[in-house]
Amino acid sequence: MSASPLAALPLxxxxxxxxxxxLFSYSEGAVLAEDMASSHMLIVFKSGSGHLYTGEQGCLFTPESSFLLSPSTSYQFESSEDSKIEFYRICFxxxxxxxxxxxxxxKPLFADRQELRTYPLVHWTDLINQLNIGQTSRDDKEAHRQQMHFQTVIAFLLEHNLKFEPAASSAQTVEHTIAYMEMNFQDNITVRQLAQMAHVPAWQYTSIFKELTGKKPLDYLTELRINRAKEWLVHTENPLREIAERVGFADEYYFSRRFRLMTGYSPRQYAISMSQNILVKDWIGHEVRIPSQPSRVLYCGESVGDMKMLDIPLVGDQMFCKDTPISEEEATRLSPDLIIFDHSDExxxxKISQIAPTLTYNSRGSLDARLMxxxxxxxxxxxxQQWLLRHNSSTSFMWQQLREFVGPEETASVFVFHRGKRLFVMGNIGLSSILYHPKGFRPAGKTQExxxxxxxxxxxxxRTIHHYAGDRVFMILPESPESRGAMEELMSSALWRNLPAVKNxxxxxxxxQDWNYEDAATREKLLSLLPELLIQTS
Structure with a gap:
């Protein structure tokens, strides 16, 4: 048995x-610069979603997410779709x-956790709100009240995030019953039985279960049964009565009603429809039935060059992206039989998957992973596979030919202004993905992180650009007039002119458009553009 975290924490x-x-509030488009925790810091999000990055780790956050940072930890938020972000910062x-x-x-208090466990959320939210009351008061009694209440907040976190033996939190015991349901969904299961297994009252069990899964216990159980029934319908020709019994329904007719309510098909209609399709898994993890030979594919994203390299039959000439979001009316008018959706917004x-079978796609993933x-x-x-072999071979040959123009340890950085006047250093996407080839440039300074x-x-x-700038710096000329203006202002400043790469x-x-897209067509084009640029300036 592994040692309890309590053994390492002198509690x-x-x-x-x-x-x-x-309480901090960042409007849409605000600069979310990197910061450092000067003490232990508890962050509790009120609104917004995105990623919280601490050093080389990243974690998703949503409203009600909570994180604990130890002193001297660097952290930075990245907002999804530039949404408004509000969060409490509690220092101690x-x-x-x-x-x-x-x-x-x-030292970290919970070294084995990123996001903290804070169930039940109603209780946690109430604790945070109570701590915030009287925050502007200078009264000693109010300060003492806050100090005492803070101890309650800490006790809650310790109870829910340290593995005390042998007792477990209510949320943990409810999680165990969820695993039990997933293994024994075909049995006769009641909420009362599950609550007894979790050692919590039935009313409390249902509340915790819904916070963990977003569903009531019996609705979750029905969904498990229907999903398993779908597999039987597709892969067997067994009678409906037998399939219903196998997944836990005593009544074939009740099974058919519930199946139609959840899927919009009768069980047999579903089986016939699925026989003409194949089951695939998308980027997010959805398992989707798609046509085995789609002929009208609508791509919603910025890496259309990936599709064209494999001769995928696209429909429509509009490129949907963050700046030109997808129109449901336009998508419906195009009558696609498959939609590929470059987004993670569930x-x-x-909404989009109501129009046609839809697969999520990650244009920020590696080129190899995307094409495969x-x-x-x-x-x-x-x-x-053949295209990737040719491309990888051509890329290696290009860098071999450039060896006399690019030193073996020479560094490079790529910068771009985007989303208004916000400045970004590029990591593993766009032009950087070809520059940082094993035979090419090295990432410079903090770009390595x-x-x-x-x-x-x-x-x-x-003011921090010098920490990321390499021996060569590539500035991407943005399309947006506002972003272009911000870029011109930087490039005329001493901060830019004093960079060694600029001086040299x-x-x-x-x-x-020519240099900083990530799709396969752009990557292919860069194999000729990049040598011309580097040879002319070396």
């Missing part, structure tokens, strides 16, 4: 002291008392 000798609490000190002497304790996915996924979906795996963390880009400020004549201004 009985730790003291927690509340410093302050502040931790002291380790030994032999009557208190010393600062700066709400938008739910397309090959799997469209029965073009061999063509994808961006690469190691797997981030496609990182927002920075002009190794700065490049490149058109965004």
């Amino acid at each position: 009985r000798s730790l003291l927690f002291h509340f410093i302050d609490m502040e 000190h931790v002291f380790h008392v030994e032999n009557g002497i208190a010393q600062p304790f700066v 709400k938008l996915y739910a 996924m397309l090959g799997e979906w469209f029965g073009k795996k061999k063509e994808a 961006v690469i190691r963390s797997g981030r496609p880009y990182k927002e920075i400020t002009a 004549g190794y700065s490049y201004l490149l058109n965004e």
Whole structure:
């Protein structure tokens, strides 16, 4: 048995002291620069979604997400779709008392967790709101009240995020019953039985279950049964009565009614429809039935060159992206038999997938992974492999030919202004993905951290650009007039002119459309554009 985290955390000798609490609000398009925790810091999100990056780690956040950072941890938010972000920042000190002497304790409190467990959310939200009351007061009694209430907040976190033995939190025991349901869905299962297994009252069990899954227990059970029934309907010709019994329905007719309510098909209609399709898994993990030979594919994203390289039959000439979001009316008018959707927004996915079978696609993933996924979906795996072999061979040959113009340890950086006046350093996407070839340039300075963390880009400020700039700097010329104006302002400043690469004549201004897309067609084009650029300026 592995040691409990309590063994590594001297809990009985730790003291927690509340410093302050502040509500931060960032509007859409605000600069989300990197910052550093000066003490232990609890972050509780009120609104917005995206990624929280700490060093080389990234974690998704949504409203009600909570994270705990230890002192000197660098952190940065990346907003999904530039949504408004609101969060509480709660700062506090931790002291380790030994032999009557208190010393600062700066180690992580929950080293095995990124996002904290905070169930039930209603209780957690109430604790945070109570802590915030009286925040502007200078009254000693109110400050003492806050200090005492903060101890309750810490006790809640310790109880829910440390593995106390043998007792487990209510949320953990409910999670165990969910696993039980998934293994025994065909049995006669009741909420009362599940609540008894979790050792919580039935009313509390249902509340915790819904917070964990978003569904009531019996609705979740029905969905498990229907999903398993779909597999039987597609892969067997067994009678409906037998399939219903196998998945836990005692009544064939009730099974058929529930099946139609959930899918819009009768069981047999579903089986016939699925026989003409194939089951594939998309980027997010949805398992989707798609036509075995789609002829009208609508691509919603910015990497249309991937599709064209594999001769995928596209319909429509509009390129949908963040700046020109997909129109449901236009998509419906085009009558696609398959939609490929370059997005992770589940709400938008739910709407678009009503038009036609829809697969999510990650244009920020590696070129190899993207083309192989397309090959799997469209029965073009061999063509994808052959194209990648040719492209990789051509890329290696290009860098071999450039060896006399590019030093073996020479570094490079790519910058772009986007989303208004916001400045980004590129990581493993766009032009950078070909520059940082094993035989090409090395990422410079703190750009290495961006690469190691797997981030496609990182927002920075002009005053920190020198931490990311390499021996050569590539500035992407944006299409947006506002972004272009911000770029021109930086490039005329001393911050830019004093960069060694700029002083040495190794700065490049490149058109965004020609140089900074990630699709296969652009990558192919760069094999000729890049040598011309580097040979002319070396």
